[in-house]
Amino acid sequence: MSKPNQTMQRKSASSGEQQSSSSHHETAVETKASLSELTAAVQKVQEASSWWDLYGVDWCYIASGFAMIPPGLLLLRHQTWPPFIAGLILLGFYYGMLKTKMSHLATHSALCRSKLANRFxxxxxxxxxxxxSAEYAIGAHVKVHHPYTNVIGLGDSSTWRVPSLPRYIYLFVAPLFLPVMTPIGAVVFLLQDKKVLKAFQCFIVVSLGLVANISLLMFVSGLTAKVAVLSTLVYRALMDIPYIHVNIFQHIGLPMYARDSRPPRLHLMSSGVLNLSHNLLLDWNFGHSLIACHIEHHxxxxxxxxMCLKIQPIVQKYLQEHGLPYQKRGYLDRLKFFTKEYKMLMVDAPPITQFIGVQ
Incomplete structure (x- = not known):
């Protein structure tokens, strides 16, 4: 989940990434595009869609993730390394889907119609x-990141910027420590917001979850408590490198705006969000709304x-017909770009893009 910079006009080193965004920005100020018009077109698709399209397909993906738990636990019972590692990989793929696709859809109440069920x-x-923390995830992601996408100091993905870390440490080593940092951060963030009762609730639920997880490894896989804890940290870190990459690739390096001069929502999302190309593993593990349909999701x-995948042709056609950006890059292209321009993107303060206004 997202739990959460940025340039349009920068050095010539990044011109290849930025030229298309800049040209789109120039044409976008003359567009007659309307978010309400696009919303009406999307609502027609929603109304004509079955429960299977709205929710069923994604629940099948979620079920496929949980289906990896039994073979993963059984493989961990083996005394030899190849099956043990295979078990960790299966559990890692399951947890990668849990942390991103499942949690992300739950954060947005996109798993079913019932408010009570979504809360569960x-x-x-x-x-x-x-x-x-569900409380913090919803507050930071749904209430801040989405309405203020690429607005400096609010929805600018700054949570994921750690300027003190060298590029290779940040991109390929630091994410491996997220399984340890995540539960601690959940409680600390809530305490910083002075939500003591929510922090206590989060601590209890998270603790119960960790106890249940470690107990499964001990009583089903036959691991000692120490090995069960270490195995949990290892498989939970398996997909954390691409998890961090995805969180920064789709917003950082794109136009940034000041809070009091941000453009209308349609332009804000089309200029400040980028889709990654389809990738079989990431599409399955992270979900379309976080990979190839991130513009549609925002x-x-x-x-x-x-449903994001289903409306994608409508959104893409509408934005392009009205001269608005519809940005798409490959995962490896963005990785090369971030590795090369790490200081500019992740260390230096992002410049503000001046938006004149839609004519």
Whole structure:
């Protein structure tokens, strides 16, 4: 989940990434595009969609993630390394989906129509299984990051910037420590916001989840308590490198705005969000709304991953016909770009893009 910089006009070293955004920005100020018009077109698709399209497809993906738990636990019973490592990988893929796709959809109440059921899934996926705070995830992601996407100091993905770390440490080593930092951070963030009761609730639910997880490894896989704890940290870190990458690749390096001069929502989302190219593993593990349909997700955050994929042609056509950006890059292209321009993107303060206004 997202739990959460940025340039449009920068050095010539990044011109290849930025030129298309800059040209789109120039044409966008003359557009007659309307978010309400696009919303009406998307709502027609929603109304014509079945429960299967709205929720069923994604629940099948979620079920496939949970289906990896039994073979993963059984493989950990083996005394030889190859099956043991295979078990860790299966559990790592399951947890990668839990931490991103399942928790992300739960955060946006996109798993079902019932508010009560969505609240249950938030606590189950985010806190009990994911060892993070549902309260903080919703506050930081839904209430700040989404309405203030790429607005400096609010929704600018600054949570993921750690300027003190060298580029290779930040991109390939630091993410491996997230399994330890995540539950601690969940409680600390809530305490900083003076939400003591919520912090206590989070601590209890997260603790119960960790105890249940370690107990499964001990009583089903036959591991000692120490090995069970270490195995949990290892498999939970498996997908954390691409998890951090995805969190920064789709916003940082794009136009940034000041809070009092940000553009209308349609332009804000089209200029400040980027889709990654389809990737079989990441599409399955993280979900379409976090990979290939991130623009669609930011425009219509309550839609499921499958519905984001279904409306993608409509959104892309509408934005392009009205001269607005529809940005898409490959995962490896963005990784090369961030590795090369790390100081500019992740260390230096991002410049503000001046938006004139839609004519």
């Amino acid at each position: 899934w938030q606590l189950f996926f985010i806190e009990f299984c994911g060892s993070f 425009l219509f955050p309550k839609l499921s991953d499958n």
